[in-house]
Amino acid sequence: MTAVISTFEVCRYFGDDQETMVKAVDRVSIEIERGEFTAIVGPSGSGKTTLLHLLGGLDNPTSGSVELSGANIADMSGATLSDFRRDHIGFIFQAYNLIPVFSAEENIEYIMLLQGVDASERKRRVADMLQQIGLEGLGNRRPNKLSGGQQQRVAIARAMVSHPQIILADEPTANLDSKNGIALLDLMKELNQQSKMTFVFSTHDEKIMSRASRLIHMHDGEIELDELR
Amino acid sequence: MLLLKLAFRNIFRQRRRSLLTALSLGGGYILCVFSFSLSEGSYNSAISFFILDHTGHIQIHQDDYLLRPKIHKTIDDPQGLSELLDANDEIISHTLRVFAPAIAYSDTDNAPARVIGVALERERSTSTLAVKISAGVYIDDTLDAEGYYSAMIGAGIANNLNIGLDDELILISQGADGSIANDIYIVRAIVGDRTSPDRATVFLPLIAAQEFLSMYDSVHEISILLQDDGAARSVATSLQEQLPELSVAPWQVVESTFYQSMQTDKQGNVFFMGFIIFIVFIGVLNTVLMSVLERTREFGVLKAIGSRPFKIALMITCETSLLASLSLIAGLLVSVPFTAWFTSVGFELAEPMDIGGIVMSHMTGEMSLYVFATPLLLIIFFAITISIPAGIRAARISPTEAMRSH
Ligand SMILES: Nc1ncnc2c1ncn2[C@@H]1O[C@H](COP(=O)(O)OP(=O)(O)OP(=O)(O)O)[C@@H](O)[C@H]1O
Ligand SMILES: [Mg+2]
Numbered sequence: 294m295t296a297v298i299s300t301f302e303v304c305r306y307f308g309d310d311q312e313t314m315v316k317a318v319d320r321v322s323i324e325i326e327r328g329e330f331t332a333i334v335g336p337s338g339s340g341k342t343t344l345l346h347l348l349g350g351l352d353n354p355t356s357g358s359v360e361l362s363g364a365n366i367a368d369m370s371g372a373t374l375s376d377f378r379r380d381h382i383g384f385i386f387q388a389y390n391l392i393p394v395f396s397a398e399e400n401i402e403y404i405m406l407l408q409g410v411d412a413s414e415r416k417r418r419v420a421d422m423l424q425q426i427g428l429e430g431l432g433n434r435r436p437n438k439l440s441g442g443q444q445q446r447v448a449i450a451r452a453m454v455s456h457p458q459i460i461l462a463d464e465p466t467a468n469l470d471s472k473n474g475i476a477l478l479d480l481m482k483e484l485n486q487q488s489k490m491t492f493v494f495s496t497h498d499e500k501i502m503s504r505a506s507r508l509i510h511m512h513d514g515e516i517e518l519d520e521l522r
Numbered sequence: 523m524l525l526l527k528l529a530f531r532n533i534f535r536q537r538r539r540s541l542l543t544a545l546s547l548g549g550g551y552i553l554c555v556f557s558f559s560l561s562e563g564s565y566n567s568a569i570s571f572f573i574l575d576h577t578g579h580i581q582i583h584q585d586d587y588l589l590r591p592k593i594h595k596t597i598d599d600p601q602g603l604s605e606l607l608d609a610n611d612e613i614i615s616h617t618l619r620v621f622a623p624a625i626a627y628s629d630t631d632n633a634p635a636r637v638i639g640v641a642l643e644r645e646r647s648t649s650t651l652a653v654k655i656s657a658g659v660y661i662d663d664t665l666d667a668e669g670y671y672s673a674m675i676g677a678g679i680a681n682n683l684n685i686g687l688d689d690e691l692i693l694i695s696q697g698a699d700g701s702i703a704n705d706i707y708i709v710r711a712i713v714g715d716r717t718s719p720d721r722a723t724v725f726l727p728l729i730a731a732q733e734f735l736s737m738y739d740s741v742h743e744i745s746i747l748l749q750d751d752g753a754a755r756s757v758a759t760s761l762q763e764q765l766p767e768l769s770v771a772p773w774q775v776v777e778s779t780f781y782q783s784m785q786t787d788k789q790g791n792v793f794f795m796g797f798i799i800f801i802v803f804i805g806v807l808n809t810v811l812m813s814v815l816e817r818t819r820e821f822g823v824l825k826a827i828g829s830r831p832f833k834i835a836l837m838i839t840c841e842t843s844l845l846a847s848l849s850l851i852a853g854l855l856v857s858v859p860f861t862a863w864f865t866s867v868g869f870e871l872a873e874p875m876d877i878g879g880i881v882m883s884h885m886t887g888e889m890s891l892y893v894f895a896t897p898l899l900l901i902i903f904f905a906i907t908i909s910i911p912a913g914i915r916a917a918r919i920s921p922t923e924a925m926r927s928h
Binding site for chain 2: 342346349351352371372375376377378379380382383384386387389390391392393394395403404406407451452463
C-alpha cells in the first residue's frame with residue numbers, strides 16, 4: 294500500500310510560554326493510504342481541527358514533517374503552498390464553505406478556473422459532479438437558496454472536482470441534523486468507493502464514526518488509538 | 523474576468539453600503555468638477571474679458587514702460603514692426619497705442635483725463651473698443667472742415683464736462699519734447715457708462731495723438747491678439763528673440779497682479795478638492811476595511827482551497843476600483859450635462875463678485891477635458907491606493923484563524 298499522506302512526529306504548539314503552552318497536536322505520526330475513509334475522533338479540544346489543518350497545509354507545524362506525495366508541506370509557503378493546496382488537497386469545512394456570490398456551479402467551477410482547466414472540460418465536470426451529488430437542476434442557485442445539507446454537498450463536489458490526492462473534512466456534518474448528516478456521510482462514502490478518492494474527516498458523532506473504515510482517536514493532541522474496522 | 527465577475531457581485535451584495543459609498547464618490551466627483559468648472563470658467567471669462575478689452579495676449583513696449591511709463595519710452599519704428607507682426611501666422615491682429623495724461627476742458631468745466639491714441643482700424647479688430655461705444659459712431663482719422671480731429675470720450679468725462687456728441691473738447695498736456703500740448707477735438711462718440719473702466723479716457727486717432735504729443739511716428743504700446751489663447755508665453759518668447767531691443771510681455775506678465783491672485787486662488791481650489799477627496803476616502807477606506815473584516819471567513823475559504831494571496835489582494839483592488847468607476851460614470855452622467863448648461867447659460871450672481879480685480883455678475887463654467895479628467899484620475903488613483911492596505915489585509919488572512927473566527 295502507498296501512503297498518500299504521512300506525518301512524522303508532527304507537533305503544533307500554541308503560545309511561547311512553557312507553562313501556558315497548548316500542545317494542540319503532539320508528536321503525531323500517521324500514514325493515510327490511498328482510498329481510505331478515515332475518521333479522526335476525540336473530545337472537544339483534542340486537536341482534530343489542528344491535525345487536519347496540518348495535513349492540508351493550512352497551518353505550519355512547530356516541528357516534525359507532513360509529507361504529501363513525497364513533498365514536505367512544512368517547507369512551503371506563499372503562492373507555492375497555495376498552488377499545492379489547489380492541486381492536491383480538497384477541503385470541506387463545517388459551514389460557510391461556499392462563496393455566497395457564486396452559484397453552486399460557479400463554486401464547483403472555481404478551483405478549475407484557478408487551475409486553468411478549459412471551459413468545455415469545466416462544464417463537463419461540473420455537470421458530472423452535480424449529478425453525483427444529486428443536485429442536478431440546482432446548479433445555478435446561490436448558496437443562500439440551498440439547504441445546509443445541499444450546501445455541504447456542493448462543498449464535497451467542489452473538493453472533489455479538481456481530483457485532489459486527498460479530501461480533508463472538518464466536522465462536515467456538525468451543522469446538519471442527524472438525518473441529513475448521515476445522508477451526507479453516506480454520499481461521501483459512496484463517492485469514496487466509486488472514485489477511490491481518499492477521505493479524512495473529523496467528527497464527534499457516534500453514528501457518523503460508525504461509517505468510517507479507520508478511526509483515529511485523539512486525546513490532548515496525541516493519538517490514543519488507531520483502529521481499523 | 524473571474525475577478526471582475528466576483529467584484530461586480532460583491533458590490534451588489536451590500537447594496538445599501540455600496541450605494542452610500544458610490545454616492546459619496548460620485549458626489550465628491552461632481553463637487554470637484556463643479557468647483558473646477560466654476561473657477562476655470564470665471565477665470566477664463568475674466569482673462570478673455572481683459573484680453574479683448576485692452577490687454578491683448580502679448581504687449582510690446584520700450585524698456586520698462588510697463589512698470590514705469592514715461593512719455594519718452596517709445597517704440598520708434600512701428601511700421602517695420604507692424605509688417606513683421608502682420609506676417610506672423612499665429613497673430614490675428616495687433617494695434618498701436620500712445621498714452622498720455624491730460625486735462626480736459628469744456629467751456630465750463632475741466633477734468634483729468636487719460637488720453638489714448640489708437641490705430642483706429644487695427645484697434646477695431648484687436649480690442650472691443652468699437653463695441654463699447656454707447657452713443658455716436660466709431661471715429662476715423664480725418665480732419666473735419668474746420669481742421670479738427672474727432673475724439674471718443676468716456677462717459678465720466680462727458681458727464682463731468684457737461685458735453686455730448688458734436689461738442690468741442692479741449693485737451694492740455696505736455697509733449698514728448700517738453701512743450702505744452704493743447705488742441706481742440708470734436709466729440710463723436712461716448713464710450714461705456716459712468717462706471718466703466720474707460721470712464722475717464724479720451725480716445726484719439728493715433729495720428730492725432732502723435733501730433734498732439736509731438737511724438738512723430740513713435741508709439742508706446744503694441745497690443746497683439748493671438749489665434750491660440752494658450753500660446754501667449756511661447757509666442758512672446760519667440761517675438762522677444764526677434765526683437766531684442768524691445769520688451770515683449772505675455773498677458774500673464776502684463777496683468778501680473780491678476781495672474782498671481784488667480785494662481786493663489788487656483789491653489790486654494792486644489793486644496794479644496796484635496797479636502798473633499800480626503801473626506802470621501804475616509805469613508806471609502808472605512809467601507810473597504812469593513813467589508814474585508816466581514817468576509818474574513820470567506821477569504822479564509824478562498825485561500826484554503828488554493829487562491830494565491832496576491833489574487834485575493836487583487837480582488838479587493840478590483841472591487842474598489844470597479845465601485846469607483848461605476849460611481850464616476852454616474853458622476854459623469856450628471857456632471858456633463860450640468861457643466862454643459864453651466865458653460866453655455868450660466869447664472870446671475872446676486873452680488874457681483876470681484877475676480878482678481880475684474881467685477882463679474884454673470885458666472886459661467888468651463889467645459890474641458892481638464893475639468894473632467896483631473897478629479898477623475900485623482901479619485902481612481904486614491905481608490906486604488908486605498909484598496910491596497912485592505913487587500914494586503916485580506917491576503918494575509920490565515921485560513922486556520924479564519925475558520926476559528928465565527
Ligand atoms: N490559534 C490558537 N491559539 C491558541 N490555542 C489554540 C489555537 N488553536 C487551537 N488551540 C488549542 O488547541 C487545542 C486543540 O484545538 P482543536 O481546535 O484542534 O481541537 P478540536 O479537537 O478540533 O476541538 P473541537 O472538537 O471543539 O473542534 C485546543 O485546546 C485549542 O484551544
Ligand atoms: Mg475542531
